[in-house]
Amino acid sequence: MKRLWEQVPLKGQVMLFSSLIVLLSLLILSLFVAHNQTNNTREYLAEKVQLSASHVAYNSLVQNSLKAGETNQELMHYIEIIREENDLLYIVVMDTNKIRFTHPNSEQIGRTFVGTDAEQVFSGEKYTSDNVGTLGPSMRAFHPVWDNEGNQIGAVSVGISTDAIANAVLDNQKILIMITTISLILGLIGAWTLANHFKKTLNGMEPKEIALAVQERNSMLEAVNDGIIAINNAGEVLLANDAAQQFLKRTGYQGPFDHTPIDLIWPELKLQEMLMTTSTDTHELIKKGDVETVVTRVPMYVNHQCVGALATFNERSHLHDIVRHLIGAEVYAHSLRSETHEFMNKLHIIQAMVETESYEELKDYIEDLSERYHMKTASAASQVEQLVEDVSISHYLAKRIGWLEQMGVHVHIQSGIPWPSMSADFIDIWVTVIGNTFDNAWEAMQHKEQKNLTLTLKQVGGVLRYVIEDNGIGFSANEKQQFLTSTKKGDHGYGLANIKKKLQPLNGTLDILSEKDKGTIITIHIPYTERRQEND
Template identity: 80%
Template structure:
């Protein structure tokens, strides 16, 4: 049954439930009204026959006939006329001995009145009762007849057939049934209209679909690592996911969330301003206590009407960790591309030697590669890990130094206090500095027979110092003014981009070069542990 009911659409369920409620309500109401109508109809007819009996009892014609002691045609005609006009079953005039003076069946005139309910009328009582007479079951009204001196001289009994009462009740109930049927039809129309409105309001979704959508929404909200806060247009919180609640608890808030003003929870967020803002606020830096977060605030619209605002946020430290990982991955990818490029060059050389059958030269070349590989751990590369604590920079610098050594460059490293771990801004800047200065140094030395490179990494008085010196072709003072690389792709961004990067961190760049003697590039960038 449940499975069958589950297949019924929301519209069908609403119509069925509404129709059932209307039907049950109408049935209860109809039963109550039918009972009252039956009761009222019987009371009305009882009152009608009682009043008729009373009027007849006070008629002079009736009194005179009973005083004479015998019926007459005038009395019979009068009583029959009254009976027919009021659709009574009978009107019987009787004397104190229950002898009938009138009766619809003229043969029964002069006979004794039939019925055990006629005794009390001769004691001066007037009343109604139900009994079975010669004409069948009837409701009978009894009324005593007195003469002018107040002596009882007889009685009047007026009867209406029980069948007539039932017909009157049935007629009223038929009308009631018709009204009930019309009301049910109207109820069904109303249920259909209500079901359509509900379906439209719910965008045509069924209850199971709505429940599933809510569960999916909650799962998605809790799955994201960003904090999410939503408010209505009155500034009351509609939603705060687990990440947002955990963050707010860590920063000191211990109250409720839903239907609480955002100004009581996080006044610095100023989320209500997003409701009237013409454009969303992207990546704004906002503080909550001692914690800095990056916030995006946007208004929420339903049917082109702003109904509230939404804020997504993350702690700045977490974003820095993500950027650090991304830069490390980028550095690693850059190193892999460089090694792949070098490896392919070696394969081309080996292929050429094989094709020209220069086996002795090939043997020497492979021996040279092997020797360089085994000597690598004893080269300057092995020193980098001791000079730079930051893994991303150390890895990248090692790859660049190793490449230089493989290309026949004699690399010498000078050091002082090691470089510390850094945030993403510094890592990005130093990757740019190292990559471009090494590329420029190689371009300057690659035509030289003897290639020497000296690298200095120091930390002096809160300033990171980087000095790279080559014995390349150098350049004149005038050339320093237009020293901008023209290389593309993976080879760096040039001196101009180095200057742009270090200026953002309040650093300096110095270039000292002589034609055919070499170049010294010195970079200083202020650094503290809070940078």
């Protein structure tokens, strides 16, 4: 039943629910009113027959006939007129022996009145009762008749059929039913109008669709790496995704977020200023404590009315990492284009020599290419291609080594089992590691007369080992701790914290050995076999 109800559209649910409320209310009201109407109708008819009985009892024709001890045509005619005018079942005038002087059925005149409820009237009481007489069930009123001296000389009984009572009640209830039906129709029209208003307010969406949209929105907000903060037009925080909350807590704010003024959380953001403008501020540098962020701020409008403002941001250091990755990819792409172009030129030359049958020249040309290739492989940069099977990493590493060699750095490479081809996430991590460690090494050695760098690439027991050793200026233990916890740009050691963060999900390790003016050794281990099996 619950599933069936959930399948009913919102408009139908509102109409059904509202209609049931209206119907139930009208039903209770109708029962209450019908009960009151029934009682009121019976009371009215009882009063009517009692009044008729009283009126007949004090009539002189009745009193004279009872004194005479016999009926007459004038009395019977008078009584019949009253009965018909008041729509009564009967009017019976009887003496103290209950002998009828009048009756609608002339055959009953002179006979004894039927019913045990007539005894009290001869004790001088007037009352009403329900009983069955010769004309069927009826409500009967009794009234004593006295002469001028106050002696009781007879009684009057006036009856009205219970069918007449039921018809009177039914007539009243028909009116009530009609009013109830009209009210129900009006309630349905109101429910339909209300349902349409709800649908319009909810942009035609069903409750399930709204709930799903909210869940999807929350999932998307939490999946975004950028921090997102939204405020209402009062400057209070409506939304702060997990990335934003973690960043703000890490930079010092420990209070609540929902409906907290943005000035209390991040006053430097000045997000409330966007409530007064229609323009957008993009890629603006704003600090939170000592951390620089790149922020985009936009006002939010609904139906041409500003309802709040939104800010998206990321740490500047994270964006530098992304730039480094892009640069590495660009270098690799440029290298591929250059080598492809060079290879095609050599093929054209070989093709031309073959077509002109210049075989001697072709032989000399191939020998020259071979000699130049062997000369090239003698450099440290060219050795990388044999130590790393993954083309992306080998080209990127070769370019970085080649650049250092051009800057006068003597690079020595040590190797064991070559590195295998890797998945995209590993390539991204190693580009970060190589880029940061090479930058740190060059920064430490650039003012040295003799610049030496030793690079070790090995695979031992399913673990990738990367060791880079320079003879630079080195750093102290305090500086080492600072570099591992800070991403602030400008100091030697920048990027070590980013490397450490990258290694944590992969169970990688980072070891640093450094002495002032003697150099630095950075050792990195990443389990790769286990990781690759999980991906497979």
